[in-house]
Amino acid sequence: xxxxxxxxxxxxxxxxxxxxxxxxxxxxxxxxxxxxxxxxxxxxxxxxxxxxxxxxxxxxxxxxxxxxxxxxxxxxxxxxxxxxxxxxxxxxxxxxxxxxxxxxxxxxxxxxxxxxxxxxxxxxxxxxxxxxxxxxxxxxxxxxxxxxxxxxxxxxxxxxxxxxxxxxxxxxxxxxxxxxxxxxxxxxxxxxxxxxxxxxxxxxxxxxxxxxxxxxxxxxxxxxxxxxxxxxxxxxxxxxxxxxxxxxxxxxxxxxxxxxxxxxxxxxxxxxxxxxxxxxxxxxxxxxxxxxxxxxxxxxxxxxxxxxxxxxxxxxxxxxxxxxxxxxxxxxxxxxxxxxxxxxxxxxxxxxxxxxxxxxxxxxxxxxxxxxxxxxxxxxxxxxxxxxxxxxxxxxxxxxxxxxxxxxxxxxxxxxxxxxxxxxxxxxxxxxxxxxxxxxxxxxxxxxxxxxxxxxxxxxxxxxxxxxxxxxxxxxxxxxxxxxxxxxxxxxxxxxxxxxxxxxxxxxxxxxxxxxxxxxxxxxxxxxxxxxxxxxxxxxxxxxxxxxxxxxxxx
Amino acid sequence: xxxxxxxxxxxxxxxxxxxxxxxxxxxxxxxxxxxxxxxxxxxxxxxxxxxxxxxxxxxxxxxxxxxxxxxxxxxxxxxxxxxxxxxxxxxxxxxxxxxxxxxxxxxxxxxxxxxxxxxxxxxxxxxxxxxxxxxxxxxxxxxxxxxxxxxxxxxxxxxxxxxxxxxxxxxxxxxxxxxxxxxxxxxxxxxxxxxxxxxxxxxxxxxxxxxxxxxxxxxxxxxxxxxxxxxxxxxxx
Numbered sequence: 094x095x096x097x098x099x100x101x102x103x104x105x106x107x108x109x110x111x112x113x114x115x116x117x118x119x120x121x122x123x124x125x126x127x128x129x130x131x132x133x134x135x136x137x138x139x140x141x142x143x144x145x146x147x148x149x150x151x152x153x154x155x156x157x158x159x160x161x162x163x164x165x166x167x168x169x170x171x172x173x174x175x176x177x178x179x180x181x182x183x184x185x186x187x188x189x190x191x192x193x194x195x196x197x198x199x200x201x202x203x204x205x206x207x208x209x210x211x212x213x214x215x216x217x218x219x220x221x222x223x224x225x226x227x228x229x230x231x232x233x234x235x236x237x238x239x240x241x242x243x244x245x246x247x248x249x250x251x252x253x254x255x256x257x258x259x260x261x262x263x264x265x266x267x268x269x270x271x272x273x274x275x276x277x278x279x280x281x282x283x284x285x286x287x288x289x290x291x292x293x294x295x296x297x298x299x300x301x302x303x304x305x306x307x308x309x310x311x312x313x314x315x316x317x318x319x320x321x322x323x324x325x326x327x328x329x330x331x332x333x334x335x336x337x338x339x340x341x342x343x344x345x346x347x348x349x350x351x352x353x354x355x356x357x358x359x360x361x362x363x364x365x366x367x368x369x370x371x372x373x374x375x376x377x378x379x380x381x382x383x384x385x386x387x388x389x390x391x392x393x394x395x396x397x398x399x400x401x402x403x404x405x406x407x408x409x410x411x412x413x414x415x416x417x418x419x420x421x422x423x424x425x426x427x428x429x430x431x432x433x434x435x436x437x438x439x440x441x442x443x444x445x446x447x448x449x450x451x452x453x454x455x456x457x458x459x460x461x462x463x464x465x466x467x468x469x470x471x472x473x474x475x476x477x478x479x480x481x482x483x484x485x486x487x488x489x490x491x492x493x494x495x496x497x498x499x500x501x502x503x504x505x506x507x508x509x510x511x512x513x514x515x516x517x518x519x520x521x522x523x524x525x526x527x528x529x530x531x532x533x534x535x536x537x538x539x540x541x542x543x544x545x546x547x548x549x550x551x552x553x554x555x556x557x558x559x560x561x562x563x564x565x566x567x568x569x570x571x572x573x574x575x576x577x578x579x580x581x582x583x584x585x586x587x588x589x590x591x592x593x594x595x596x597x598x599x600x601x602x603x604x605x606x607x608x609x610x611x612x613x614x615x616x617x618x619x620x621x622x623x624x625x626x627x628x629x630x631x632x633x634x635x636x637x638x639x640x641x642x643x644x645x646x647x648x
Numbered sequence: 649x650x651x652x653x654x655x656x657x658x659x660x661x662x663x664x665x666x667x668x669x670x671x672x673x674x675x676x677x678x679x680x681x682x683x684x685x686x687x688x689x690x691x692x693x694x695x696x697x698x699x700x701x702x703x704x705x706x707x708x709x710x711x712x713x714x715x716x717x718x719x720x721x722x723x724x725x726x727x728x729x730x731x732x733x734x735x736x737x738x739x740x741x742x743x744x745x746x747x748x749x750x751x752x753x754x755x756x757x758x759x760x761x762x763x764x765x766x767x768x769x770x771x772x773x774x775x776x777x778x779x780x781x782x783x784x785x786x787x788x789x790x791x792x793x794x795x796x797x798x799x800x801x802x803x804x805x806x807x808x809x810x811x812x813x814x815x816x817x818x819x820x821x822x823x824x825x826x827x828x829x830x831x832x833x834x835x836x837x838x839x840x841x842x843x844x845x846x847x848x849x850x851x852x853x854x855x856x857x858x859x860x861x862x863x864x865x866x867x868x869x870x871x872x873x874x875x876x877x878x879x880x881x882x883x884x885x
Contacts, residue, residue: 510741514749517738520700524732525801526724526753 109178123201133259135283157238176231251300365543371581374516379444387548392466417545465559579625657706684857729803739783750800
């Protein structure tokens with residue numbers, strides 16, 4: 094027996110209008126129009142279309158899930174309706190924009206936006222097309238939801254890959270040209286976008302492979318044999334993954350490798366903050382401080398300018414990391430008795446203090462004030478200098494692997510368990526015999542260790558550092574990426590960094606909307622997937638315990 | 649000599665005095681209960697004994713050893729374990745991990761394994777649910793877990809803070825059965841309770857607490873028939 098709250102026509106109108114208003118607001122701030130410049134599939138649709146249609150599609154998909162499973166036709170009908178209703182605010186916008194001069198109030202409502210909304214077919218025909226398209230999309234979305242999982246999953250994956258390939262077609266094009274020459278480029282691309290056939294092939298391939306993998310996957314870890322097999326597969330996967338990482342600079346090319354390096358630095362920081370926030374539950378908003386201390390220590394120790402001591406990267410690295418680790422302990426001592434919000438405020442202050450100190454006249458003779466530290470040498474081993482992003486990649490990779498390995502071992506260690514117990518209940522943890530003072534200090538120190546490591550590599554990679562690189566936004570970025578990835582989850586940190594650091598880098602033309610996307614993504618995440626994109630097992634179990642049958646284990 | 653001797657305990661929250669000179673004794677092998685109304689200072693007394701609160705005055709002597717300089721996390725090494733109020737399980741750890749944390753202070757692996765068996769025998773429910781996240785257990789199961797976790801420290805003295813709180817009557821009976829069983833196996837228990845009827849049914853002796861002072865102490869039998877206690881705590885006119 095299941096009791097599901099089914100939705101009614103009133104909710105359908107609400108959902109439809111909500112989707113419409115979302116697209117409307119994205120339109121009037123100029124977002125849709127801006128994205129309209131990036132073609133996904135040549136001559137067919139742009140990223141602007143995707144964003145325009147995503148809200149009705151998503152809304153229809155979600156609401157189809159709220160109609161009880163045996164009423165398929167109702168779900169389809171509702172999906173269609175939501176799509177149609179969602180188009181209405183846009184039609185109104187198009188009518189207003191063509192009849193009156195509304196650009197003095199809404200400067201972003203440009204002719205090109207209206208043309209995008211009406212598919213370039215003029216007001217009357219275009220509006221009709223828009224209504225029909227969103228309606229059909231709503232229908233499809235609802236239809237997709239009613240499909241059994243084994244079809245739904247491949248279809249969504251296929252669609253996803255096609256969109257990804259389309260969005261990054263320009264980068265993809267560059268890579269394909271580098272490896273296969275212009276002939277192959279002409280086969281796949283038209284202009285800078287994918288050609289329709291290539292897009293279709295990508296869709297079919299991705300969907301097909303997913304379908305094949307799904308049918309092959311072992312159903313459940315039941316017997317010891319199965320678990321052993323699974324563990325073996327995990328090992329093989331990790332091995333393959335590392336191998337792939339080792340050759341990836343060759344595949345990615347200079348630009349993408351540079352992006353990967355930035356992502357890598359954030360992964361190291363994310364792994365550090367994950368210990369403090371995810372494992373130990375201490376909300377730290379000043380994590381940038383350790384990044385800065387690591388970077389400035391590296392700068393002072395290695396710079397060949399008048400401020401520096403001229404050590405090599407490898408000699409300076411341990412000292413830089415040590416400096417930030419000590420700073421972690423120094424921050425930890427005064428905040429030992431603080432919890433939650435109070436701790437967050439104090440750490441926020443600590444981050445700002447470090448930044449302002451770096452800018453101050455007091456320390457100017459040592460770390461250069463606003464002019465920063467210049468002439469920091471790149472790392473080198475036996476005469477080989479890591480100058481290109483492709484070679485620096487290996488330094489970053491080394492740091493990431495080190496941080497990941499240490500995090501992983503710490504998580505399952507006695508210390509890791511101490512952190513998690515403290516996170517759940519400080520008093521009880523203390524009553525169980527856990528020394529809160531040393532446990533907290535170890536958390537701050539371990540987090541700071543990774544922050545400093547990332548900072549040291551950052552300084553050496555950039556060859557010059559300035560105080561303004563170390564502002565609050567770095568702390569917020571790192572915290573956001575571990576939340577988006579899944580608090581406490583190690584793969585989650587990587588996923589989060591790819592999404593929040595990698596994506597904005599690749600979508601540079603939309604940089605002015607970066608904070609908007611950030612905020613929207615975080616809100617959607619917290620509502621739809623509070624456990625993150627790649628949650629740790631425990632959190633997943635905790636948040637979704639009521640949805641699954643009770644896990645009763647027996648011998 | 650008593651196992652636990654508490655003398656003239658004064659504890660403050662900021663400037664507010666919560667305990668005004670509490671003295672009590674617990675003999676080895678006993679169940680001693682501390683009853684009183686809301687805000688009488690029962691939990692404060694317990695938390696002061698296990699050093700989660702710092703008394704301003706007074707002494708706590710465990711088996712002849714003064715614990716004045718003992719920190720909260722060292723108490724468990726002295727053989728004192730606590731079952732906290734409101735159950736206080738580690739909600740994001742599994743049942744098995746919670747029990748594991750209970751044995752945090754120990755390094756005798758075989759002893760820990762024996763105690764785990766003992767806890768699972770006492771609470772078969774916990775064994776069934778050992779892979780489940782503690783936060784998703786029912787109230788009664790969480791109480792079992794908190795009790796089991798304290799037992800994992802193999803304590804000689806167990807401090808229990810209102811184990812009956814928020815449980816259904818039938819579960820309350822079960823809980824007190826368990827307390828008796830644990831005591832029979834040799835663990836001394838200091839039990840803080842609001843449910844005086846149930847507390848007297850298992851306890852050897854009792855102390856009655858009012859606004860931070862002990863106003864009465866006697867054997868459980870005598871307290872049950874005491875007119876004042878009957879009126880104020882047992883609901884008998």
